[in-house]
Amino acid sequence: MNAPLTAPANPRNVVASRSLFLPLVAAGLFLLLVIIGSLIYGAGPVTPRKALAALAGTGSDEAWFVIRELRLPRTLIGLATGLALGIAGALLQAMTRNPLAEPGLLGVSAGAGFAVAVAILFGASTATLTTLIAQVGALAGCSLVIAATRVQGLGNDPVRLVLAGATLSGLLLALTSMLMLMDQRAADEIRFWITGSVAGKSLATFQATLPSLIIALTLVVVVARPLAAMALGERAAVGLGHHPGRIRFLITVTVALLVGAATALAGPLIFVGLVVPFIARAFSGPDIRKTLWLCLPIGPAVVLAADVASRLMAAPAEMPLGVVTALIGAPVLLAIVRAGRMPSL
Amino acid sequence: MHRHALTMPDSRTLVANAVLLLLVAAAVIISLSMGTVQIAPAEVIRALIGTTEDPTAAFVINELRLSRVVAGMLSGAALALAGCLMQTLARNRLATPGIIGIDNAATAFAVASVVGTGIAIAPSAMALVGAATATALAFGLAGANGTRGYRFIVAGLGIGAIAGAVTQVMLSQVAIDDANAAYPWTVGSLNARSGASVQVLALGLAASCLVTVAIVRALNTLQFSDPVAIALGTRLRRTRVVGLGLSVLLTGLAVSVCGPVGLVALLAPELARTVCRPGRIPLTAAALAGAAFMVIADLLGRTLFSPLEIPVGIITAIVGSPYLLWILLRPSTRSLT
Numbered sequence: 001m002n003a004p005l006t007a008p009a010n011p012r013n014v015v016a017s018r019s020l021f022l023p024l025v026a027a028g029l030f031l032l033l034v035i036i037g038s039l040i041y042g043a044g045p046v047t048p049r050k051a052l053a054a055l056a057g058t059g060s061d062e063a064w065f066v067i068r069e070l071r072l073p074r075t076l077i078g079l080a081t082g083l084a085l086g087i088a089g090a091l092l093q094a095m096t097r098n099p100l101a102e103p104g105l106l107g108v109s110a111g112a113g114f115a116v117a118v119a120i121l122f123g124a125s126t127a128t129l130t131t132l133i134a135q136v137g138a139l140a141g142c143s144l145v146i147a148a149t150r151v152q153g154l155g156n157d158p159v160r161l162v163l164a165g166a167t168l169s170g171l172l173l174a175l176t177s178m179l180m181l182m183d184q185r186a187a188d189e190i191r192f193w194i195t196g197s198v199a200g201k202s203l204a205t206f207q208a209t210l211p212s213l214i215i216a217l218t219l220v221v222v223v224a225r226p227l228a229a230m231a232l233g234e235r236a237a238v239g240l241g242h243h244p245g246r247i248r249f250l251i252t253v254t255v256a257l258l259v260g261a262a263t264a265l266a267g268p269l270i271f272v273g274l275v276v277p278f279i280a281r282a283f284s285g286p287d288i289r290k291t292l293w294l295c296l297p298i299g300p301a302v303v304l305a306a307d308v309a310s311r312l313m314a315a316p317a318e319m320p321l322g323v324v325t326a327l328i329g330a331p332v333l334l335a336i337v338r339a340g341r342m343p344s345l
Numbered sequence: 346m347h348r349h350a351l352t353m354p355d356s357r358t359l360v361a362n363a364v365l366l367l368l369v370a371a372a373v374i375i376s377l378s379m380g381t382v383q384i385a386p387a388e389v390i391r392a393l394i395g396t397t398e399d400p401t402a403a404f405v406i407n408e409l410r411l412s413r414v415v416a417g418m419l420s421g422a423a424l425a426l427a428g429c430l431m432q433t434l435a436r437n438r439l440a441t442p443g444i445i446g447i448d449n450a451a452t453a454f455a456v457a458s459v460v461g462t463g464i465a466i467a468p469s470a471m472a473l474v475g476a477a478t479a480t481a482l483a484f485g486l487a488g489a490n491g492t493r494g495y496r497f498i499v500a501g502l503g504i505g506a507i508a509g510a511v512t513q514v515m516l517s518q519v520a521i522d523d524a525n526a527a528y529p530w531t532v533g534s535l536n537a538r539s540g541a542s543v544q545v546l547a548l549g550l551a552a553s554c555l556v557t558v559a560i561v562r563a564l565n566t567l568q569f570s571d572p573v574a575i576a577l578g579t580r581l582r583r584t585r586v587v588g589l590g591l592s593v594l595l596t597g598l599a600v601s602v603c604g605p606v607g608l609v610a611l612l613a614p615e616l617a618r619t620v621c622r623p624g625r626i627p628l629t630a631a632a633l634a635g636a637a638f639m640v641i642a643d644l645l646g647r648t649l650f651s652p653l654e655i656p657v658g659i660i661t662a663i664v665g666s667p668y669l670l671w672i673l674l675r676p677s678t679r680s681l682t
Contacts, residue, residue: 148674
């Protein structure tokens with residue numbers, strides 16, 4: 001009879017911390033592996049063996065140069081992109097209560113991409129400016145998505161929303177293609193960038209997105225609790241002292257900052273924001289706060305793994321990263337649909 | 346019900362079809378008259394029936410422009426007919442080849458044969474294989490829910506994304522000249538067509554029209570529920586297999602001519618349903634509307650920013666997407682699927 005008294009005051013907390021620990025460690029280890037892989041695999045004469053030697057401090061100057069100047073920036077950019085897209089996807093899905101809500105599918109990335117294409121056409125080339133413009137484009141796209149979910153009846157119909165997003169993406173892509181036809185110089189720049197790639201970007205691009213990433217992550221910390229309350233329904237959230245309108249606004253801004261930064265870094269990558277929260281939710285359950293924690297290591301790991309795969313799949317040539325993420329993501333999309341677990345959020 | 350109620354057209358449909366036919370004719374003549382050399386519409390008609398005095402006009406019209414306009418007309422009609430058939434069979438207004446990824450898959454297979462991955466079968470045949478594969482996948486993945494639920498559409502989105510990625514992989518693996526040559530394929534353009542594939546399309550379209558006429562009554566009964574259709578004497582399974590086969594054939598052949606031109610298959614049947622009397626499947630009107638839509642879109646693409654040419658797929662996407670968005674986003678209690 002005394003047994004319940006000796007139990008911890010809140011048994012759910014114990015269960016929660018235990019269940020999240022292992023996945024976090026596993027994902028962290030996997031991320032570490034992928035980072036090393038990203039540094040040692042690549043095209044050119046620097047083989048994994050030479051690269052490992054260089055990392056250990058005994059390699060040639062040439063190998064060290066390649067790692068420091070080419071592979072390190074690429075790895076960092078992949079890390080930042082994965083982080084941003086994974087968290088943006090998790091936020092958007094919790095916000096719209098739609099497991100298919102993904103920045104790439106819903107047209108947020110396409111909005112950022114179109115804005116950047118316009119900017120390139122008018123001669124913008126500095127990394128800071130591109131990031132800012134991409135974020136403005138993403139903000140427009142994200143506002144449209146949030147507005148669309150508010151339309152009567154649409155919020156409960158995940159597929160209609162996704163289809164509308166896909167249509168919006170198609171429209172923006174067509175407009176981008178039209179801009180590319182207008183200007184050959186811009187077209188070459190856009191075409192390279194639009195398939196999605198983390199290769200050949202300088203550290204300056206990465207630094208340009210850093211401030212907005214930090215702001216966005218701070219916002220995530222602020223918004224995570226109210227968002228978890230929103231999962232109980234809007235009325236419950238109001239009852240707990242939150243303001244749904246304000247939360248929606250903050251999330252729109254956060255997602256725009258994240259997706260804009262990621263798009264400026266790597267081009268419009270599709271499906272990353274779908275796959276990462278999908279994996280995270282498998283371990284964390286429906287609590288958005290836990291999902292966000294798990295997205296931290298999983299997002300970068302997925303993008304970096306895809307990037308390493310893009311180098312190895314067609315060696316010595318490279319495949320666009322966007323193609324690899326689409327090849328990984330589309331089956332996951334089909335799996336989600338096939339599993340029939342759709343309206344679970 | 347009158348014996349011919351499901352086969353004979355009513356007066357409103359007849360008028361609508363006549364108007365659409367005039368629209369196609371006008372679009373064709375205007376499209377033939379516009380270009381780097383402007384030719385008066387009257388001269389175009391004379392050149393077409395072979396009574397012109399002007400050898401330049403005759404050459405420009407018959408040798409240069411006619412094949413392109415015919416290709417546009419045929420592929421537009423084929424896509425629209427395929428879309429209308431598939432919508433009817435799936436009982437789902439959104440179930441058009443473009444949306445469930447058939448276009449992209451056909452393109453992927455056709456590009457595979459164009460960029461020479463060692464498969465030397467003609468692009469038409471390859472596009473057909475691609476279209477059939479994607480259709481089978483979409484219906485297979487839709488599972489027990491059939492075509493009515495969300496799975497069907499999302500499965501299509503996934504198939505389209507994979508096919509698009511595969512196309513990009515192939516384009517990124519070939520020399521830049523080949524990639525540039527194949528670029529029209531990825532957006533949908535009448536530039537990449539070959540004479541042979543247009544002829545195959547013409548044959549396929551003619552054959553499909555004949556078969557469609559044979560099953561049109563059965564198709565019309567599909568608007569009712571399955572038991573009603575069976576009671577009206579329709580063999581459901583046979584009708585579905587034949588109809589689906591037709592729409593795969595038409596999509597594959599059209600894509601081998603013009604690439605994945607988006608949304609014609611959705612918009613043309615929508616327009617046809619608006620102008621024709623409800624309660625009947627407006628196959629003829631849809632095909633005519635598709636032909637007109639394609640020819641006009643290509644005309645706009647050629648002339649809007651002349652000498653720059655905008656591929657027809659971009660024009661149809663820019664025109665069609667806002668309309669599709671409107672269908673999807675308008676607050677409506679009516680279910681789409």
